[in-house]
Structures are given as structure tokens and as C-alpha cells.
Amino acid sequence: MSGFFGSDAAGSAATWVAxxxxxxxxxYAVGGGRIFRAAQFLLAGLATGYLAVLAVREVxxxxxxxxxIVDPTGEPVLWLGLLLATALVAGRWLPPVVxxxxxxxxxxxxxxxxxxGSVVGTLLPQLGASVLVPAAGPADLLNAALSAxxxxxxxxxxxxxxxxxxxxxxxxxxxxxxxxxxxxxxxGFLLFSRLTVLLERIAFLLGDWLGIA
Amino acid sequence: MTEDARRQRVPGWTWPILLVGALGIAVLLDGALAPxxxxxxxxxxxxxxxxxxxxxxxxxxxxxLVAMDPDLGTYPEIRPAVRAALDALRSRGAxxxxxxxxxxxxxxxxxxxxxxxxxxxxxxxxxxxxxxAGAEAGLVLSVTDLAPAEGxxxxxxxxxxxxxxxxxxxALVVGGVDLGPRTWVEQVGTRLxxxxxxxxxxxxxxxxxxxxxxxxxxxxxxxxxxxxxxxASASAHANGLPSATGLLVGxxxxxxxxxxxxxxxxxxxxxxxxxxxxKAA
Numbered sequence: 001m002s003g004f005f006g007s008d009a010a011g012s013a014a015t016w017v018a019x020x021x022x023x024x025x026x027x028y029a030v031g032g033g034r035i036f037r038a039a040q041f042l043l044a045g046l047a048t049g050y051l052a053v054l055a056v057r058e059v060x061x062x063x064x065x066x067x068x069i070v071d072p073t074g075e076p077v078l079w080l081g082l083l084l085a086t087a088l089v090a091g092r093w094l095p096p097v098v099x100x101x102x103x104x105x106x107x108x109x110x111x112x113x114x115x116x117g118s119v120v121g122t123l124l125p126q127l128g129a130s131v132l133v134p135a136a137g138p139a140d141l142l143n144a145a146l147s148a149x150x151x152x153x154x155x156x157x158x159x160x161x162x163x164x165x166x167x168x169x170x171x172x173x174x175x176x177x178x179x180x181x182x183x184x185x186x187x188g189f190l191l192f193s194r195l196t197v198l199l200e201r202i203a204f205l206l207g208d209w210l211g212i213a
Numbered sequence: 214m215t216e217d218a219r220r221q222r223v224p225g226w227t228w229p230i231l232l233v234g235a236l237g238i239a240v241l242l243d244g245a246l247a248p249x250x251x252x253x254x255x256x257x258x259x260x261x262x263x264x265x266x267x268x269x270x271x272x273x274x275x276x277x278l279v280a281m282d283p284d285l286g287t288y289p290e291i292r293p294a295v296r297a298a299l300d301a302l303r304s305r306g307a308x309x310x311x312x313x314x315x316x317x318x319x320x321x322x323x324x325x326x327x328x329x330x331x332x333x334x335x336x337x338x339x340x341x342x343x344x345x346a347g348a349e350a351g352l353v354l355s356v357t358d359l360a361p362a363e364g365x366x367x368x369x370x371x372x373x374x375x376x377x378x379x380x381x382x383x384a385l386v387v388g389g390v391d392l393g394p395r396t397w398v399e400q401v402g403t404r405l406x407x408x409x410x411x412x413x414x415x416x417x418x419x420x421x422x423x424x425x426x427x428x429x430x431x432x433x434x435x436x437x438x439x440x441x442x443x444x445a446s447a448s449a450h451a452n453g454l455p456s457a458t459g460l461l462v463g464x465x466x467x468x469x470x471x472x473x474x475x476x477x478x479x480x481x482x483x484x485x486x487x488x489x490x491x492k493a494a
Contacts, residue, residue, distance in 0.1 A: 129428035
């Protein structure tokens, strides 16, 4: 049903491995801690190995090593890249300040792109989409009023350490319940998502593995 | 009988077995209980039609970039919709290039590319762009610079793709991990405002991505299992959709568990921790 495994011997072996791994993970729910841990180690080991192979084959060799071997003076910035990569790899044996340089560059670049993107790509366009145009209809006005009310009430829920009266106390309570409602809605999406995945695994075991569904 | 005594009588491992057993029976009985009334597909086909419309707007022989970065755990939920979308693109004669920004996505992309090639997708219609390292920075670099995986040459149909994402007619982002449609909207959408972005994400990502559809930053979005089922139900991948009876049984069980948690012997004190912290302050 997954469409990844064929009907040949390799496909059958893959189906058996997938089925046993599934049962191994599920064994945690019935007290099979050791089998579950083995499945966890298998996943962690495979993921780490895959990442290493991917980094070497698809990043380091074609984008760094090969260009430097073919034309060492073609792109001088690659030497800087090699230096930074070496500082990361050999960081354990170097003074702490040396591997801190590439790590700082990584964090700074990621933060800069993420922050800039959040403002230009999310905050401003979403604010723009929320602004009412002069020709807004009653539905838009109602939507805007609801949005403003919910936003204000939720903001009230974050007011701590201030004196509260009856109205502000009620607003804080309403804001807290609105947050809980939002969280509940998101958990509902999560539940549905996970239930779908569980059903897919059950269908895999009954269909692809046992052949009874 | 007290609650503790009842718990001692029923071992904890009974409940997971009962849950899996009930769902297994539901899967086996799927279609037999109410074949004409029970289905996962959303009767409101707005989201499914939105993606179909985005594909119809593509020119002849369009270049489509598929960004495969789903989550290993939730990919089965969107797999039928993704495969139906890939089939739709192939049937329209689109040239599909697949790229990944995460190792998880790369693993799934490699498997899907192998599947498509085994189905006869030729090298000049399906290109593997491999894994792009560097997260957001790598994505920004890809806007103007792309290269095939493992040093392959660009086929003639993808000749313009060396100019980067800017050369494509549509980007279909298959999300699930953090580097998903939101990142594409923020990093690529702001640099290439004329490039249509469509997305397929699992249900738990829907609340995060839905605002981008409403603001027009995404041209189409399949963001729930129901919308995905509505899109894939008419395709060859309909048999990969989740069991409707299983979903019904599972949700009823979840409802029963929640009701018991709310009104059972031990009621949770919702908000109690916050109130206690406030009193202590």
C-alpha cells in the first residue's frame, strides 16, 4: 500500500523489516522497553549514518572538495569554507574559541534569514491582509471585530502582577480560555494527523504484511 | 471498587491492544458498514479544486519544482495527495524537478523519485536536484543557483533551471518539518513574488500555513487529510487513503477518553497551575 516495496524478494524482505520495526515500536505500549529502545537506536543510527553519507556525497565532495581539486584558485572563498569546516570537525582538539567562530556564523546567518523572512514574508503581508479596505462588507467588519476582540482578550491573559478589577479579571479569564480553545483546536488537528498515521500502519500490517485486508 | 483497585485489575497494556484491535477490525470492516455514507474526502472540494486550478494555469511543458520536505512520521497522511499531484503534473506534460532542504525530506524524495522512475518517468521529465544544505541560507542561494544531484548534467528540458528557482513556473512545497511552506513563503516568495507557490502539508501544520492561503501568498493548499482525500479520491492512489471507518472509530475512542478525563473520577484542574503561580507571585 505504501508503494515503496515491490513483490520480489527484496520487496518482501523490506516489508518484513518494516512490519517488525513497527511492532518493535509498538511494543513500548505493552512493556517491551528493550525492543523499543533497540528500535530507537536503529532509527538514530540510520539517521546519523544517512546524514553523514548525504553530507559527504551531496555537499562536501561536489561543492567543496572537487572544485578545490579541479581549480584551487578558482573560488578562493572555498578555502575559507574548508577552514571553517575543519574548525568544526576538529573542534574537540582545538581551543574553544576556534570552533566558536563557525558556530557563531551558522547561528547568526540562520537568525538573520529567519528574522528578516518573518518580518517581510509573514508579519507585514499578514498585517496587510488584515487591514480593512474602504469597500469592506458586513462579513469583513464582523471578522475584523472578532479578531480584535480575541486579540485583546488573549493579550489580557498575559497581564501578570497587575491589580485586577472585575472587568479586567473577567477579560483575563476569557483570554486564558480562548488560548486553551486554540490549543485544543491545534491538538485536535494533531490527534487527527496521528490517528491517520496509526491507521496507515495498521492497514500496512493487515494488508501488505499479512495480506488479509 | 476504588479507582486504584480497578487499575490493578486491568493491566495498563490492555488499552493499547484494545485500541489497535478495534482500529484493526474497523479497517477490515471498512466499506462494509456504510459503504455509501462513510468517506474521508471533504465534500467541500474548494481546496482540492484550488490545487487543480493552479495546475491548469501552467503553460505547456511547464517547469515545476517540487520541494520535498515532509516529516517521516506524518508523510503517510499526505502521501496519496502528493502522488496524485505528481501524477497530475506528469499527465499535463510538466517537467518535474525535486529538491529537499532536510535529510528526512531527501530520504522520502529519493524513494519517490525511484518509484516514479520505475513507473517510466524519463530523465528529461524528472530531475533530481538532491539535497540543498544550509537551511534558509541554502534556500535563498537556490533562488538563483541550482545544480542536479551528484554532478548530473541538466537535461535539455531543464536547461533554464540552472538559473535557479526563478526559472520555474510553479513550486509545490510538500511540508511537514519546520522548513516547509512558511519558509518558502518568507524566503522565496519575497524574492520571487511572481512565482506561484502551492503546498501540501499534514493536518497538524494546517493552522500554521492556512493564513498564507488567505493572504494570497500561496495559490493552493491541501492542509488536512480530508482535503487530501478529496483531491486523491479520483486518482489511482485512492486505495492509499485512510480507512473512514477506522477514523470514525478512532475519533469516537478519543472522544470517550476526553469525556472520561473531564468527568471521570480524577478531574484535571485546567488552569490550576497558572492560578497557583499567580497566587504565589
